[in-house]
Amino acid sequence: MSEISDISPAAANAERRGDATRQKLLAGGIDVFGRYGFDGASTRMLASAAGVNLQAIPYYFGGKEGLYLAVADHIGETIAGRVGAGAQPARERVEALKAGGAPLEAEEARALLLPMLLGAAELFTNPDSAAWARFMIREQMEPTEAFHRIYTRVMQPMLGIARVLVGVLLDAPADSEAVKLRAMSLVGSVLILRIAQATVMTELGWSDYGPDQMEIVRAMVRDQVMALGREREPATGRSKDE
Structure with a gap:
């Protein structure tokens, strides 16, 4: 039948x-x-x-509260989906490391961290992210269940991966306060492009994130990642890898 x-x-x-x-x-x-x-x-x-x-x-x-929480879930899922492609290799490598895989070396950690942050920069300079940012800023100031849903869906996984990679680059425990703060500062340097957009535009004399501006943003992200862990190296005139 x-x-x-x-x-x-x-x-x-x-x-x-x-x-x-x-x-x-x-x-x-x-x-x-x-x-x-x-x-x-x-x-x-x-x-x-x-x-x-x-x-x-x-x-x-079910009502206004149900819609509010559904909006939080929707924002979390959208951000996670758009950042996911850049973060996937880092996520898989960190999971393998935790399962007893080969140790991470500094240059591999940089190579994994960079596309994740570049993907986040592309996302948060996209005009679509303006409405999400307003919602997220309110939840940062006065957190509710909606904050915890977005944090659990987006920020916690992203920061968890970043902490492991930053820990490798700083040669420090991933769960230390210093590493957590450094990971947050890296992610925050991307978020500020949207959350503090008025300041960014005024300070730099920009009107939007056009192609030329995005090249500068990408260079900033690359510089931050490349400098990470190298601040305390001796000034020999030669890089660590030479």
Whole structure:
């Protein structure tokens, strides 16, 4: 007997419409919650920004709080997905190291750290990240469950990988406070491009992150990674690798 789908065309269309409505509410929620915060955002504002019926919020998300947490999950998944390609080789190598694989050498650690940070720089200079940044800044200032979801999905894994690589380059334990702070400062130097964009643009006299500006950003990231761990080397005029 041939297998017959249990989903009728009408049900499939309804499911597609439901998915589209959820996506509209997530996009509207990112913008409205980012601008006004949880308390300042009304369900009417959220529905209007999404262009949907007011009852769609409780129907799809159970209410405003459910939508707020769904927005946090959506931001986390989006950032993780976009940064993932650059971070995947580093993630796999760190997992292998923890499982007893070959020790990491300094130049391999640099080669793994650089694309991860370059990928994050590309992401956070993209105009799409402006709305996420507003939401994330609010959660940094007054953290809620939404902060913990984004942290667990994005920052914790990224910093965990960066700590191992930075620890190799500094020849220090990955769980030491010094290494954790250095890893955070590296990631923070990328995040600041979006979170402090007004200062970056004013200080540098830029109007946006165009091709020329991105070359300077990439060079900055490369310089930071290449200098890591070499600050205390003797000034012999020759590099460590020569």
